[in-house]
Amino acid sequence: MSGLTVRAAAKINLHLGVGRVREDGFHPLATLYQAVGIYDDVTVTDAPRWDLDVRCHERIDGSEVPRGTDNVAVRAGRMLTEHHGVRRAAAIRIEKQIPVAAGLAGGSADAAATLLALDRLWQLETSDEDLLALAARLGSDVPFALVGGSATGHGRGEVVERVEDNGTWWWVAVESDIGLSTPAVYAELDRAGGGDPAPEVPEPLLAALRSGDADALAAAVGNDLAAPALQLRPDLREVLDAGVAAGALTGLLSGSGPTCLFLCRDGDHAIDVRRRLTEAGHERVQATTGPVAGAHEVSY
Numbered sequence: 001m002s003g004l005t006v007r008a009a010a011k012i013n014l015h016l017g018v019g020r021v022r023e024d025g026f027h028p029l030a031t032l033y034q035a036v037g038i039y040d041d042v043t044v045t046d047a048p049r050w051d052l053d054v055r056c057h058e059r060i061d062g063s064e065v066p067r068g069t070d071n072v073a074v075r076a077g078r079m080l081t082e083h084h085g086v087r088r089a090a091a092i093r094i095e096k097q098i099p100v101a102a103g104l105a106g107g108s109a110d111a112a113a114t115l116l117a118l119d120r121l122w123q124l125e126t127s128d129e130d131l132l133a134l135a136a137r138l139g140s141d142v143p144f145a146l147v148g149g150s151a152t153g154h155g156r157g158e159v160v161e162r163v164e165d166n167g168t169w170w171w172v173a174v175e176s177d178i179g180l181s182t183p184a185v186y187a188e189l190d191r192a193g194g195g196d197p198a199p200e201v202p203e204p205l206l207a208a209l210r211s212g213d214a215d216a217l218a219a220a221v222g223n224d225l226a227a228p229a230l231q232l233r234p235d236l237r238e239v240l241d242a243g244v245a246a247g248a249l250t251g252l253l254s255g256s257g258p259t260c261l262f263l264c265r266d267g268d269h270a271i272d273v274r275r276r277l278t279e280a281g282h283e284r285v286q287a288t289t290g291p292v293a294g295a296h297e298v299s300y
């Protein structure tokens with residue numbers, strides 16, 4: 001039987017407000033997600049048993065991607081079959097363009113893509129509500145990977161609501177050679193006694209998205225995980241400074257890092273900032289846009 005492919009995008013956080021750690025160990029979040037044009041493709045094929053094949057783009061170090069049942073894509077597949085009470089399995093092939101442990105939620109994208117791909121392959125007709133609930137059990141960022149666009153995230157980030165976004169935003173992303181563990185960044189935030197008592201998505205940020213005004217957006221972005229991430233990775237400060245020196249409107253850490261993002265005025269500006277950063281010796285620099293669609297079927 002031929003395979004079915006679903007594409008899912010990386011996410012960035014234009015605002016990441018983090019509350020104090022809860023008793024269950026999670027931090028309440030108030031975040032503004034945006035899906036950007038860096039993608040993983042997940043192809044599923046009916047198979048007698050679960051099987052996983054991960055292929056990484058040459059610029060990606062895939063050594064930390066679990067190859068077995070620990071992979072969140074396989075967990076997603078199993079969870080879907082349990083939900084429907086069906087005894088089926090699939091071969092899952094992931095083609096990764098989203099760097100690993102980069103603060104871009106690549107694993108979450110794979111989980112969302114797998115849920116959707118298997119639902120379509122097996123014609124399970126899972127309701128949107130159930131798909132989102134399964135996604136939330138798999139990880140805080142997985143529901144957003146299904147929804148895409150620009151959206152607020154509350155709870156652990158899994159309560160997602162689309163927002164009006166009239167911009168076509170250009171970002172330059174500088175990836176890091178070494179990943180940064182999300183739990184380590186949260187632990188550093190807790191150690192420093194951090195956490196906003198009442199995290200909220202700022203109104204000026206929502207207004208900037210509605211207006212499409214890049215200067216207004218540059219003034220409104222923020223990330224509570226930047227301080228603990230920079231504490232663990234002081235070298236990232238240099239990258240953030242370099243992007244601003246290259247002419248970007250502002251620099252921002254993506255999620256828990258280490259990917260650094262630079263907001264640009266338009267495509268020409270983004271290409272110019274990318275060129276300047278590359279000339280200054282930075283590697284793995286790419287220009288991308290957001291918002292883009294959530295997980296969706298593609299045909300070749």
Ligand code: ATP
Nearest residue numbers: 064071072100101102103104105106107108110182
């Ligand atoms: P988080 O989603 O925790 O914020 P992130 O976006 O920084 O993390 P991911 O690329 O999702 O980074 O990887 C986080 C960890 O998840 C990896 O180090 C890896 O051990 C594990 N993982 C499980 N499945 C996958 C997958 N399909 N792709 C990438 N990582 C995976």
